[in-house]
Amino acid sequence: MDTKLTLSFDEDIINKAKKYAERNNISLSRMIEHLLTKVVEKPYQSLEDFPISDWVSMVAEGDAIYQTKKSKKTSQKDEFFASKK
Numbered sequence: 001m002d003t004k005l006t007l008s009f010d011e012d013i014i015n016k017a018k019k020y021a022e023r024n025n026i027s028l029s030r031m032i033e034h035l036l037t038k039v040v041e042k043p044y045q046s047l048e049d050f051p052i053s054d055w056v057s058m059v060a061e062g063d064a065i066y067q068t069k070k071s072k073k074t075s076q077k078d079e080f081f082a083s084k085k
Contacts, residue, residue, distance in 0.1 A: 007032075014028075017031065017032075
């Protein structure tokens, strides 16, 4: 059974994702469902454990450049919520 869900994303990401979904003849909803299935089907303890390259490549245009910095999980959470204000 499908359930409706409201999410907020950066507008540029949504536009790229819509183009990707259209090129691959899939709805944006089914594409997001597929990505979430990949996240929850294995016992990842955090997003840092998730192999991000697969799904970044799916929606990225051009080569993906990965930049990481070491920080505490709480500061990452604080940064995320601060960016949404």
